[in-house]
Amino acid sequence: MLQVVSANRLTDGTVVYLDPHGNWVERLETAAVFSNDAECGAGLEKARAAVAGNLVVDPFAVAIVEEAGERRAVSLRDAIRALGPTIQFGTSSAARR
Amino acid sequence: MYRYDEFDAAFVAERVAQFKDQVGRRLSGELTEEQFRPLRLMNGVYLQLHAYMLRIAIPYGTLSSRQVRKLAHIARRYDKGYGHFTTRQNIQFNWPALADCPAILSELASVEMHAIQTSGNDVRNITSDHFAGAAADEIEDPRPYCEILRQWSSLHPEFSFLPRKFKIAVTGAARDRAAVQVHDIGYQIVRNAQGEIGFACYVGGGLGRTPMVGHKIRDFVPKADLLAYTSAILSIYNLEGRRDNKFKARIKILVHEKGADVIRAEVEDEFARNRDQAVTLPQAEIDRIRAYFALPDLPERPARSTAFDARRAKDAAFARFVDQNVVAHKIKGYGIVTISLKPIGGIPGDATAEQLDAAADLAERYSQDEVRVAHEQNLVLPHVALDDLPALFDRLVEQQLATANVGLVTDIIACPGLDYCALATARSIPVAQRISERFGNGTRAREIGDLKINISGCINACGHHHVGHIGILGLEKKRVESYQITIGGSADERCALGEVTGPGFSSDEIVDAIETLVDTYLKIRTSREEDFLAAYRRVGMAPFKEALYERA
Numbered sequence: 319m320l321q322v323v324s325a326n327r328l329t330d331g332t333v334v335y336l337d338p339h340g341n342w343v344e345r346l347e348t349a350a351v352f353s354n355d356a357e358c359g360a361g362l363e364k365a366r367a368a369v370a371g372n373l374v375v376d377p378f379a380v381a382i383v384e385e386a387g388e389r390r391a392v393s394l395r396d397a398i399r400a401l402g403p404t405i406q407f408g409t410s411s412a413a414r415r
Numbered sequence: 416m417y418r419y420d421e422f423d424a425a426f427v428a429e430r431v432a433q434f435k436d437q438v439g440r441r442l443s444g445e446l447t448e449e450q451f452r453p454l455r456l457m458n459g460v461y462l463q464l465h466a467y468m469l470r471i472a473i474p475y476g477t478l479s480s481r482q483v484r485k486l487a488h489i490a491r492r493y494d495k496g497y498g499h500f501t502t503r504q505n506i507q508f509n510w511p512a513l514a515d516c517p518a519i520l521s522e523l524a525s526v527e528m529h530a531i532q533t534s535g536n537d538v539r540n541i542t543s544d545h546f547a548g549a550a551a552d553e554i555e556d557p558r559p560y561c562e563i564l565r566q567w568s569s570l571h572p573e574f575s576f577l578p579r580k581f582k583i584a585v586t587g588a589a590r591d592r593a594a595v596q597v598h599d600i601g602y603q604i605v606r607n608a609q610g611e612i613g614f615a616c617y618v619g620g621g622l623g624r625t626p627m628v629g630h631k632i633r634d635f636v637p638k639a640d641l642l643a644y645t646s647a648i649l650s651i652y653n654l655e656g657r658r659d660n661k662f663k664a665r666i667k668i669l670v671h672e673k674g675a676d677v678i679r680a681e682v683e684d685e686f687a688r689n690r691d692q693a694v695t696l697p698q699a700e701i702d703r704i705r706a707y708f709a710l711p712d713l714p715e716r717p718a719r720s721t722a723f724d725a726r727r728a729k730d731a732a733f734a735r736f737v738d739q740n741v742v743a744h745k746i747k748g749y750g751i752v753t754i755s756l757k758p759i760g761g762i763p764g765d766a767t768a769e770q771l772d773a774a775a776d777l778a779e780r781y782s783q784d785e786v787r788v789a790h791e792q793n794l795v796l797p798h799v800a801l802d803d804l805p806a807l808f809d810r811l812v813e814q815q816l817a818t819a820n821v822g823l824v825t826d827i828i829a830c831p832g833l834d835y836c837a838l839a840t841a842r843s844i845p846v847a848q849r850i851s852e853r854f855g856n857g858t859r860a861r862e863i864g865d866l867k868i869n870i871s872g873c874i875n876a877c878g879h880h881h882v883g884h885i886g887i888l889g890l891e892k893k894r895v896e897s898y899q900i901t902i903g904g905s906a907d908e909r910c911a912l913g914e915v916t917g918p919g920f921s922s923d924e925i926v927d928a929i930e931t932l933v934d935t936y937l938k939i940r941t942s943r944e945e946d947f948l949a950a951y952r953r954v955g956m957a958p959f960k961e962a963l964y965e966r967a
Contacts, residue, residue, distance in 0.1 A: 329442065330512035331466035372444040375462065393894060395833060398842075399464050403834035405844050408761075410496025410768035 320382050322349040323361040324399065325374035333399050334374060336361055342374055346389050346400045351382070416477050416785065417562050417707040419527045426569075427524045430531060434458045435517035442514060455513075458520065459530025463837050466510045469519060470533040475543035475561040475585075476504035476788040476795075480775040483786050485526040487771035493519050498771070500756060500764040502828060502879055503582070504542045504788045505533060509835055531569060536577045538568035538649075542584045544592040545789035548708055549751050549797040551743040554604045555612055557587035559705040560641060563696065567642050574649050578656030579664035581649070582621070585614075594790060594906035596620045596629045597882055599666045600648060607635045614641065618648060618678065619670030622876035626912050627667040630675035632682060638701060640686070643693035647686035651678065711783035711798055716748025720801035726808075733808050735861070736819040741804065748801055752782070754794040754811065755818040755826060760852045762844050763829040764792030773814040781807045791828055793821065818856060824866045824933065825851040828879055832872025832889060833896075839872035841889025841896040842922075846870055849926045854933075863933055865946040869904070882906035884948045885932060886913045887925065898925040902932065902959055903951045916960055928963055935962040 323336040334342040335349030343349065352358035358379050365377030380399075381392040391397040398404060419427070434454070441451040455461075459470040471486075478486075486506060490498050493515045494508045501507055511519060523529055532539055541561045548556040564583060568574060574581075586593040587604040595601025601617035614636040620629025636644045648666075655673075657663040670678050686693075727734045741750040754774060757763050766774070774794055778786045781803045782796035789795055799807060811817035820826050827850060830836065832843030847870050854860045869883030873890075880886030886901035898920050901913030920928045933947075935958055940950045951959070 326462055326466075328448075329514050331462055333465055369448065372442070375448045394891075394896065395464070395839075398833055402465060403844075404842065405762060405834055405848070407495070408497050408765055408767045408770075410491050412491045412768065413494065413496030 320384060321352045321355075321358045321361075321379045322346065322382055323352075323358065323365050323377055324349075324380045324396070325365055325368070325377035328372055328375055336365060336368075340364055342368065346382070346391070349389075351384075351389075352379075416479060417474075417704070423527070424524075427527075427529050427531075430458070430529065431517060431520045431524050434520060438513060438517050453535070455516075456534040457531070458516070459533035460511075460513065460516050461534065461837075463509070463835050464833075465835065467513050467516070468835070469508045469511045469516060469530060470501070471506050471508075471523060471528060471530045472533050472540040473504050473506060473528075473788050474565055475541060475547065475558045476545050476790070477547075477558060478786045478788065479526075480779040480784045480786065482526045482528055483771050483775035483778065485522060485528070487768040487775070489519055489522060490768040490771065497765055497767045499762075499831060500766065500788050500792045500794070502790050502792065502830070502877060503540055504545075504790055505540055506788070507831070509831075535575075536579050536581075537575045538564075538571070538577075538581045538583060541565050541568075542582070542593055542598075542790060544586045544588065545787040545795050546592060546742070546751050546797065547587055547787075548710060549744050549749075550588055550592075551745045552590055553587040553745070554589075554606055555587050556705075556708050557585040557593075557602075557604055558708050559701065560602065560604075560614075560638075561585050562704050562707070563641065563701070564645065567645075567694065574653065577649070577653055578658045579661070581652070581666070583645070589908060591906070591908040591910070594879070594882065594910075596908075596910035597622055597626075597879070597906060598629065600645065601629050602636070602641075605635065611637070613637045616644065616648075618682075619667040619675065620910075621665055621667040622879055622881050623665070624662060624874045624876075625665075625668060625671075626876065626881040627671060628910050628912060629667075630670060630678075632675060632679040639696045639698070640690070641696055643690055643695060644682075644686055646693050647682045647689065650685050650689075651681045710746070711785075713746050713749060713783070713798060713800075716800060716802065718747040720748065720804075723801040723804050726805040732819070733805065736808055736817060737804065739819040739823065740821045741799075744798065750799050750801055750804065752796040752799045752804070752807065753789065753821045754796065754816050755820055756793050757820060757826050757851065758815065758818050759820075759825060759856050760848050763827050763847050766794070770814060770816060773810070773816065777807060777810055791826065793826070820856055820860065822865050822867070823860045824854045824863050824868060825856065825860055827851060827868045827870060828883065829870040830872050830877035832870075832878075836872060838875055839889070840874070840891040841872050841898065843870045843872040843878055843887075843889055846887060846889070846898065846922070846925055850929055853926050853930060862943075863937065863947075864943060865948075866933070868929070879906065880904070881912045882910065883913065884951070885929060887929075890919065892919065896922045898922070898928075900928060900932070900963070902956070903948065905948055914956055916956065916963055918964075931962050932959055935959050
């Protein structure tokens with residue numbers, strides 16, 4: 319089973335993934351993919367260091383699949399975390415972000 | 416409406432300063448997440464799927480235009496331009512940065528608002544009838560008593576670490592618009608045989624994973640004893656609530672396990688024992704708080720409005736809006752107007768910054784500067800002159816806020832569900848949107864009549880599905896969303912929990928299943944006057960179940 323390590327960024331809560339260089343990135347596509355539990359465990363160890371370093375919170379392993387060159391999270395919950403709400407929320411043109 | 420005095424202002428300002436310091440210490444690493452989590456939750460800051468979420472209390476659902484404009488400003492400046500009104504008369508912002516939260520709370524404090532006790536095992540935002548103070552049928556405005564309870568329970572030293580969260584609702588009319596029987600404590604203002612006004616007290620109601628209807632443990636609590644009696648209930652709960660098991664820690668489980676008669680006896684004993692030491696409410700204090708909620712000075716008007724009647728006679732859209740969204744005011748010549756936040760296919764309870772600003776402007780111009788938030792996730796303009804209704808309606812149409820569907824099949828209550836919530840097991844909002852689109856806003860929805868559909872995205876039941884006439888509970892079965900249906904629930908004075916129809920439905924099937932239930936109702940009703948709930952109470956589950964499960 320393929321896995322990536324995800325967490326929420328401390329400062330703004332944004333969903334982030336551990337990349338191969340040890341950075342926290344916002345796109346699942348650029349995350350480091352682990353092909354076994356031992357590798358993933360090492361990734362989670364890095365994540366715990368990032369928690370101690372006040373970069374991220376609540377890290378966990380996310381099961382993914384790769385199909386036709388595209389990655390997606392296996393569970394709906396993790397897919398929604400990766401892609402954002404499945405609904406088109408109304409917004410204000412003047413909103414900051 | 417209530418205005419902060421110097422004590423309130425200092426209290427909230429101190430809390431903002433304290434939280435600013437705590438956030439600073441968290442960001443610098445001085446506090447760990449484990450240390451910080453309870454502190455942020457005490458200030459309404461949750462971490463959801465995509466971001467932090469800030470839950471802000473709207474005490475008893477009452478807002479001034481100034482406060483609504485501040486919410487619009489916060490939506491624009493610190494969030495993505497919208498907010499979400501919840502089933503507990505709170506507003507939630509879904510995307511604030513942690514670093515911005517102290518600034519947001521500071522902005523809120525400037526308009527006498529805060530997020531204190533919108534999380535944690537304490538007394539949460541005290542809710543009420545959204546028509547309070549304006550409703551033609553109420554005995555007395557319940558909001559002064561909500562405010563007294565709010566002040567008393569804010570950072571209460573004994574009751575800030577209860578076994579679990581604690582929700583109180585107060586209503587002032589026999590017609591229960593505040594769902595008091597599904598609260599930990601529900602107070603209903605009543606008149607006793609001597610003509611005195613006090614409270615009937617219900618205890619142990621609640622939804623969530625173990626839904627219960629509250630038990631009436633006292634027919635009449637005198638006003639002076641409101642705090643003493645509430646304190647007695649909380650003391651018993653604080654002592655005996657199941658702290659050993661989070662899922663059994665609510666007072667409803669205690670009441671269920673010991674029995675309402677035993678709890679009543681214990682509460683009465685505690686009340687009698689501590690009555691002299693407890694806080695007896697002086698009449699002068701009740702009067703002082705009531706003065707804040709005095710009915711605005713509404714100039715006398717004729718009961719009939721020529722402008723209103725003329726527009727109603729010639730404009731079918733206006734007539735529909737009036738029929739569906741306007742109810743009687745206690746003063747002749749005025750109406751209470753509900754602004755539906757359920758546009759067809761829209762997100763229940765969401766409002767953009769522009770819509771919030773529009774609601775604030777309209778309240779200022781037409782409703783004595785007051786907006787209410789309904790637990791059904793709509794807004795209310797409580798004091799509108801009938802003469803002004805045509806102009807107000809035109810403005811609402813311009814702002815796309817004139818959906819005439821209050822109480823209809825498309826006026827759906829829905830929690831944020833798996834699109835936002837870290838606890839959710841399935842999505843709620845897209846199901847609400849598809850049901851809304853299926854029934855639309857034409858003659859079909861009006862032909863169906865009053866029908867409350869409530870949707871929750873998990874067993875915690877923030878969408879109050881157990882008390883929907885039709886309730887939908889989103890679960891995850893074998894990694895796929897599955898929706899369980901209940902029917903026959905009701906949150907009003909004839910409170911009842913819905914009954915599960917049978918096996919759940921997939922996301923693809925659920926809207927057809929709801930339509931099957933509605934079509935079955937239309938076939939079996941005796942007349943248009945018999946609404947869905949009345950028909951269900953007459954015929955029971957059988958025809959609905961048969962239609963649902965023999966469909967395939």
